[in-house]
Amino acid sequence: MELYFGLKVLWWLVLGVLLMGLAIMVGMDMGVGTLLRFVGRDDNERRVCLNAIGPHWDGNQVWFILGGGAIFAAFPLIYATAFSGLYVVMLLLLWTMIVRPLGFEYRSKLPSATWRNAWDWALLVSGAVPMIIYGAAMGNMLQGVPFHFDWDMRSYYTGSFVSLLNPFAVLCGLLSLSLSIYMGGVMLMGRAGGAVAPRARKAAMGAAIAAIVLFTLGGIWVSFLPGFVLEHAPAPGMPQNPLQQQASIVTGGLLANYRSQPLLWAVPALGYAGMLLGLLAVRGKRSTLAWWLGAGAWIGVIGTVGAALFPFLMPSSSEPSQSLTLWNSVSSQTTLLWATGFAAVFVPLVVWYTSWAFWVMRGEVDAAAIQHDEHAY
Amino acid sequence: MKTLLQFLIYMLLAVVAIVMGVILGDYGSWYFAWFVGTAMIVLVAAAGGAWMDAHDGSVDETEPAGH
Amino acid sequence: MIDSTVVELSRWQFAVTALYHYLFVPLTLGLSFFIAAVETVYVTTGKTIYREMAEFWGKLFVVNMALGIATGLTMEFEFGTNWSFYSGFVGDIFGAPLAIEGLMAFFMESTFVGLMIFGWKRLSKVQHLLVTYLVAFGTNLSALWILIANSFMQDPVGAKFNPVTMRMELDSFSSLIFSHDAQAKFVHTSIAGYVTAAIFVTGISAYYMYRNRHMAMARRSFRMAALYGVLATAGVITLGDALGFVGGQAQPSKLAAMEAMWQTEPAPAPFNVIAWPSQEHKRNLFEVQVPYVLTPLLTHTMTQEVPGVDRIEADAARRIANGIPAVAALKVLSRDPTNADALAQFNSHQQDLGYGFLVKRYAPGQDVEKATPADIQKAAGDAVPNVFAMFWSFRVMVGLGLAMLAYFVLAVIFSVRNDVENRKWFLRLAPWMIPIPFIANEFGWLTAEIGRQPWTVYGLLPTWMSASSHSVGYMVFSLIGFVTLYTVFIVIEMTLMVKFIRKGPSSHGHGHPAPPRPSLGGRATAVAMMREEG
Numbered sequence: 001m002e003l004y005f006g007l008k009v010l011w012w013l014v015l016g017v018l019l020m021g022l023a024i025m026v027g028m029d030m031g032v033g034t035l036l037r038f039v040g041r042d043d044n045e046r047r048v049c050l051n052a053i054g055p056h057w058d059g060n061q062v063w064f065i066l067g068g069g070a071i072f073a074a075f076p077l078i079y080a081t082a083f084s085g086l087y088v089v090m091l092l093l094l095w096t097m098i099v100r101p102l103g104f105e106y107r108s109k110l111p112s113a114t115w116r117n118a119w120d121w122a123l124l125v126s127g128a129v130p131m132i133i134y135g136a137a138m139g140n141m142l143q144g145v146p147f148h149f150d151w152d153m154r155s156y157y158t159g160s161f162v163s164l165l166n167p168f169a170v171l172c173g174l175l176s177l178s179l180s181i182y183m184g185g186v187m188l189m190g191r192a193g194g195a196v197a198p199r200a201r202k203a204a205m206g207a208a209i210a211a212i213v214l215f216t217l218g219g220i221w222v223s224f225l226p227g228f229v230l231e232h233a234p235a236p237g238m239p240q241n242p243l244q245q246q247a248s249i250v251t252g253g254l255l256a257n258y259r260s261q262p263l264l265w266a267v268p269a270l271g272y273a274g275m276l277l278g279l280l281a282v283r284g285k286r287s288t289l290a291w292w293l294g295a296g297a298w299i300g301v302i303g304t305v306g307a308a309l310f311p312f313l314m315p316s317s318s319e320p321s322q323s324l325t326l327w328n329s330v331s332s333q334t335t336l337l338w339a340t341g342f343a344a345v346f347v348p349l350v351v352w353y354t355s356w357a358f359w360v361m362r363g364e365v366d367a368a369a370i371q372h373d374e375h376a377y
Numbered sequence: 378m379k380t381l382l383q384f385l386i387y388m389l390l391a392v393v394a395i396v397m398g399v400i401l402g403d404y405g406s407w408y409f410a411w412f413v414g415t416a417m418i419v420l421v422a423a424a425g426g427a428w429m430d431a432h433d434g435s436v437d438e439t440e441p442a443g444h
Numbered sequence: 445m446i447d448s449t450v451v452e453l454s455r456w457q458f459a460v461t462a463l464y465h466y467l468f469v470p471l472t473l474g475l476s477f478f479i480a481a482v483e484t485v486y487v488t489t490g491k492t493i494y495r496e497m498a499e500f501w502g503k504l505f506v507v508n509m510a511l512g513i514a515t516g517l518t519m520e521f522e523f524g525t526n527w528s529f530y531s532g533f534v535g536d537i538f539g540a541p542l543a544i545e546g547l548m549a550f551f552m553e554s555t556f557v558g559l560m561i562f563g564w565k566r567l568s569k570v571q572h573l574l575v576t577y578l579v580a581f582g583t584n585l586s587a588l589w590i591l592i593a594n595s596f597m598q599d600p601v602g603a604k605f606n607p608v609t610m611r612m613e614l615d616s617f618s619s620l621i622f623s624h625d626a627q628a629k630f631v632h633t634s635i636a637g638y639v640t641a642a643i644f645v646t647g648i649s650a651y652y653m654y655r656n657r658h659m660a661m662a663r664r665s666f667r668m669a670a671l672y673g674v675l676a677t678a679g680v681i682t683l684g685d686a687l688g689f690v691g692g693q694a695q696p697s698k699l700a701a702m703e704a705m706w707q708t709e710p711a712p713a714p715f716n717v718i719a720w721p722s723q724e725h726k727r728n729l730f731e732v733q734v735p736y737v738l739t740p741l742l743t744h745t746m747t748q749e750v751p752g753v754d755r756i757e758a759d760a761a762r763r764i765a766n767g768i769p770a771v772a773a774l775k776v777l778s779r780d781p782t783n784a785d786a787l788a789q790f791n792s793h794q795q796d797l798g799y800g801f802l803v804k805r806y807a808p809g810q811d812v813e814k815a816t817p818a819d820i821q822k823a824a825g826d827a828v829p830n831v832f833a834m835f836w837s838f839r840v841m842v843g844l845g846l847a848m849l850a851y852f853v854l855a856v857i858f859s860v861r862n863d864v865e866n867r868k869w870f871l872r873l874a875p876w877m878i879p880i881p882f883i884a885n886e887f888g889w890l891t892a893e894i895g896r897q898p899w900t901v902y903g904l905l906p907t908w909m910s911a912s913s914h915s916v917g918y919m920v921f922s923l924i925g926f927v928t929l930y931t932v933f934i935v936i937e938m939t940l941m942v943k944f945i946r947k948g949p950s951s952h953g954h955g956h957p958a959p960p961r962p963s964l965g966g967r968a969t970a971v972a973m974m975r976e977e978g
Contacts, residue, residue: 055563056558059554065517065550066551069520072539073542074539076532076611080524080535084524090524091921094517094518098514099929101510101513105510153529153533155912241778243779244781334615346551350552353556354555357559361566405621407627407686411631414635414675418477420484421672423668426481426485430491430664
């Protein structure tokens with residue numbers, strides 16, 4: 001039972017790390033996609049932007065796939081309930097995500113200006129929309145989503161598509177978009193050179209300021225939002241399902257964890273520190289430092305959401321007692337053990353070869369070389 | 378010393394490969410067959426190319442190298 | 445309440461997106477190892493023509509792989525968006541291989557494919573070769589984990605039901621990954637990918653040879669791909685037999701439908717070469733039989749009986765009746781997990797829980813406890829998949845497989861005699877062979893997955909219960925979205941492929957074709973090679 005409890009908490013942390021890694025790495029590529037048309041004024045400049053992330057976007061995208069896979073493996077009930085409940089939003093996310101690989105691979109394969117222009121728009125949409133949805137999904141988790149279960153654990157979502165894009169969720173979406181633009185801007189500042197870098201720097205500064213404002217507004221808003229409190233449930237280390245517990249809604253409940261554990265305020269503070277210091281680093285043209293500070297900002301922001309919700313993952317606004325928590329939506333002990341074993345072996349390996357790949361392809365993108373390399377994006 | 382070290386590393390790799398082969402052969406004989414079969418298919422195909430060059434290569438080798 | 449229209453539309457959507465995804469996967473699986481073979485020759489002999497070949501086929505590889513990756517994302521989402529009951533019910537087992545696939549294989553292929561394309565100048569020859577092999581292993585490891593997950597749906601081993609969490613849970617990981625179905629299916633599928641790539645390469649090379657273009661590259665590619673293909677095709681057929689043998693033990697209903705065997709016949713039973721099966725009349729309206737052949741073909745013995753449709757339906761009816769009390773007990777347990785009576789009832793009937801679910805769609809108010817004997821009979825009739833579809837999709841796949849074997853044997857003979865460029869009829873035929881493996885792959889998928897019906901997880905969870913509870917409007921919206929998007933994609937992909945193939949490898953490096961050069965003999969090559977080394 002202690003082992004199972006430990007594994008559950010471990011996988012909650014792993015989920016957090018994956019969501020953060022996804023936001024940092026994929027968010028950066030998405031930011032480049034969003035900025036592409038604005039910082040790259042001609043085809044040559046845009047190709048420089050794309051090739052700055054060219055060798056890595058594919059590897060980065062795996063964070064996204066891995067995030068989905070890990071939710072499926074470690075939190076099957078969350079995967080089932082969230083993906084089906086948020087159907088239309090999930091499809092928009094999916095459709096914009098699947099245009100991206102094609103945008104990278106196919107854009108520069110033909111010389112036609114119309115062709116390339118169309119792909120630039122596709123990359124803009126497939127950079128901005130997924131980030132807005134990513135943030136909006138987190139915003140919806142904070143507020144709770146209207147769903148309930150049958151006796152056999154069949155889930156029913158009772159809200160509408162429009163209700164998923166409520167003002168608070170949109171605010172979260174914009175915050176996520178700003179952070180991704182910041183990361184994309186910082187990336188281009190460091191690797192694009194030429195006329196692109198100063199424009200990317202401006203964009204990153206604007207995005208950092210927007211993120212600071214949105215994070216503050218969100219924080220104030222959250223203190224008025226209803227939160228969820230678990231009243232009665234099987235012990236956390238026991239196997240269980242969401243029909244066996246009782247929970248209720250309390251106004252301001254999202255801050256309950258922060259009130260009982262004041263140390264948690266360090267998490268949003270990390271987010272603020274990342275954004276503010278990041279802004280200064282961008283001003284000082286320290287792109288590598290700014291990148292790491294941006295990563296810190298993401299960790300702080302997503303950590304803030306996680307700490308506010310704990311132990312809830314996907315609360316139900318219509319049937320609070322059937323909310324999905326970390327304790328009742330997680331996989332069995334055997335599955336978690338195997339998943340832990342695989343992660344322990346392969347995560348270090350992945351980190352090792354990914355950094356090797358970055359090292360091999362290091363350095364600023366050479367605009368002239370792109371013209372002569374037919375493989376270039 | 379360097380030779381000895383290299384020898385030990387390769388011996389270790391060989392032992393690991395043998396142990397994995399034995400385990401895979403026991404529990405997953407088709408997986409084992411895939412591994413061996415793929416190696417064979419790739420090598421036969423490669424040998425086919427090299428063979429062509431060995432026999433009648435000189436006619437084709439005038440093809441520009443592309444750089 | 446479950447809406448049958450929504451289930452039907454969800455099935456169509458899944459089939460369309462999976463079949464579409466599967467257009468790109470096999471070529472990726474096979475072309476990656478083919479390129480590795482070409483590059484192996486480059487590294488061992490140092491002849492730059494092989495590097496050009498590797499780069500040319502690599503370019504086509506990437507165009508194809510981009511769509512494979514993009515449409516693969518859909519598959520990962522769709523279990524959750526459209527099959528949420530399924531995902532909750534078996535996610536504890538099914539999710540793990542998918543996550544491991546991402547961690548172990550997909551990361552590898554995606555990271556290294558970047559280096560494979562961009563790293564020619566930054567890596568040493570041997571390093572680049574290693575990277576190419578890692579891409580090849582990565583793509584095939586991907587297939588391995590996906591097929592382990594798929595095999596759990598076909599032959600659910602290594603799992604047990606937990607009434608506390610109300611789902612199937614992983615019991616033995618090693619039974620899951622070493623399941624016979626997973627093994628045979630992985631090897632069959634992976635090698636079918638090699639065949640696909642071999643036909644693709646020989647077809648395009650023949651197209652060049654027919655027009656007397658890029659002869660050096662085309663002849664070498666043709667020779668290598670012909671050998672690659674003939675061995676792979678032999679492997680696919682062997683593994684196809686193994687898969688039929690393994691699958692027949694696990695899924696007798698699939699086998700009965702595949703062979704259109706309505707009545708159980710004493711061993712050795714006759715084999716239907718051609719038939720016109722009618723599900724309505726439960727017999728073949730027309731058939732051509734070979735006596736005694738079916739039993740040795742399927743069981744590899746002369747005496748083991750192969751159950752026909754009649755036997756399978758009778759068996760299903762019995763198991764449905766036995767499974768209904770299990771479902772009833774489960775309903776009590778969901779409210780009261782410690783109820784001892786319900787637990788005892790569940791334990792004594794749980795081996796037929798899935799069959800209890802099977803009657804749900806016919807029972808009044810979708811409550812299995814109210815099911816009448818007539819409802820049970822109807823549900824038992826569902827226990828056998830569509831015989832016509834099975835019989836013919838299986839035969840199309842096998843027929844095309846044999847045709848490809850014949851093609852490769854000829855290709856090897858001609859290529860070894862250095863005669864293929866004079867066989868104009870063969871060079872004209874070869875490009876038309878390119879669609880054949882793709883069609884065979886799709887029919888293979890259909891045989892495997894239609895044959896699994898009416899289950900998503902064989903014997904455990906009916907397809908009809910597995911779908912998400914959406915509205916018809918949502919399903920129409922998503923289907924239209926997928927069809928529109930995917931149509932645009934395939935048009936773009938085909939345009940690029942054809943363009944690159946027409947252009948050929950000679951434009952390499954500078955965007956315009958290299959001028960024809962006079963024959964200079966061996967020294968020019970040596971000089972060119974030295975320049976390459978420098």
